Amino acid sequence: MSAAGEGQLLRLHGAVARVPGRSFGPFDLALSAGERVAILGPSGAGKSTLLRLLAGERPVHEGAVLFEAQALAQWPAQRLARRRAVLPQSHAVAFGMPVELVVGLGRIAREPDPHQAQTVVSALQAACAGHLLGRRFDTLSGGEQARVQLARVLAQLWDVRDGLLLVDEPLAALDPGLQFELMDALRGFAQSRGHALVAVLHDLNQALAAFDRLWLVRSGRLIADLPADRSALGPLEQLFGIQLRGIDGDDGRVAVLARRGRPAAPGIAMAA
Numbered sequence: 001m002s003a004a005g006e007g008q009l010l011r012l013h014g015a016v017a018r019v020p021g022r023s024f025g026p027f028d029l030a031l032s033a034g035e036r037v038a039i040l041g042p043s044g045a046g047k048s049t050l051l052r053l054l055a056g057e058r059p060v061h062e063g064a065v066l067f068e069a070q071a072l073a074q075w076p077a078q079r080l081a082r083r084r085a086v087l088p089q090s091h092a093v094a095f096g097m098p099v100e101l102v103v104g105l106g107r108i109a110r111e112p113d114p115h116q117a118q119t120v121v122s123a124l125q126a127a128c129a130g131h132l133l134g135r136r137f138d139t140l141s142g143g144e145q146a147r148v149q150l151a152r153v154l155a156q157l158w159d160v161r162d163g164l165l166l167v168d169e170p171l172a173a174l175d176p177g178l179q180f181e182l183m184d185a186l187r188g189f190a191q192s193r194g195h196a197l198v199a200v201l202h203d204l205n206q207a208l209a210a211f212d213r214l215w216l217v218r219s220g221r222l223i224a225d226l227p228a229d230r231s232a233l234g235p236l237e238q239l240f241g242i243q244l245r246g247i248d249g250d251d252g253r254v255a256v257l258a259r260r261g262r263p264a265a266p267g268i269a270m271a272a
Contacts, residue, residue, distance in 0.1 A: 009033045009164060009196050010054060014063030017053055024049045024220040026063055033162035036190065036197045038207035038228065041217035041239065047200045048089070048168055050217060054198060055086045055166050067164070081109035082160065085153040087167040096138040099124070099148050106156035115159070123155035124148070126189060128181050143178050146170070150182055154189050162194045169200050179203070183210050204236060204244075205255050230254045237263030 008030050016025035024046045031037065031054075039047045052058035053065055056072040065072040067084070075083075085106065103120045107113050124130045129147035132140065137148060150170065157163045167186065171179040187210050190197040201207045207214060208228050216224040216239050223239070226232045233244050233256065243261040246254045 009068060011066040015053055015060050015065050016062035017049055017058045018061045022220060027222050031196050033196050034194045036211045037213045037215055038211040039200045039215045039217060040207055045217045046220040047217050051166055051168050051200050078109045084164040085156040087149060087153045087170055089168045096136045099132045099135050099137055102137050102148055103151045103155050106152040119155050119158050123151040123158060126154050127151035127185050143174050146174060157195060165190055165195050165197045167199045171203060171206060208255065209253050
């Protein structure tokens with residue numbers, strides 16, 4: 001975690017969200033510009049709720065969420081849209097909109113925008129979707145729609161530095177090759193502009209390969225904030241109730257093979 005107050009882009013102080021019959025948090029977290037964090041946990045653990053808290057899309061019932069030292073809820077929507085972009089799970093669009101119009105929605109907060117047309121083309125190319133220009137969104141495959149929606153959030157933060165990019169299961173139901181393409185595009189875009197990137201993921205290997213830190217969530221609580229390296233394997237085994245075999249890669253990263261079985265004793269203590 002970043003040193004308190006030093007270069008922090010986002011800060012959660014005891015943040016709690018409530019829905020009928022359930023509470024999430026309290027969350028105490030800090031995120032700096034340029035960091036890459038993956039949120040991991042079982043289904044229903046509260047990963048998407050945490051992401052929505054970070055985005056300002058879920059009200060805070062206790063504590064605070066600060067973005068650039070200001071309460072997130074106090075940010076005017078247009079100003080926030082210039083600093084923070086969100087890629088949700090769903091890619092549905094109500095009408096048969098042209099691809100370039102879907103991507104252009106990411107530029108609404110900058111209207112009038114004399115550079116919109118070129119930014120849309122550049123964002124599509126960065127998302128490996130330049131060939132989809134001129135197509136209708138509702139005629140695209142699921143993978144093609146995922147690329148277009150990624151291009152939309154890239155366009156939103158295209159001419160910004162040190163912003164915040166939040167994505168919820170961006171690789172779900174995509175083939176392995178496309179998963180690598182989109183993750184490389186996300187990581188490269190964020191790194192080149194100094195954006196913080198936070199992603200809800202289910203793929204442990206993508207989390208270990210492309211991110212710096214892991215936030216582990218269970219039963220609506222943050223149970224660990226760890227570096228994305230071999231030291232995380234024990235806590236991941238405990239979180240998912242599986243056994244993991246680590247394989248060291250040439251790039252210094254670790255990959256895992258998962259199998260059923262009782263996990264070994266945890267490498268570090270995790271909060272209950």
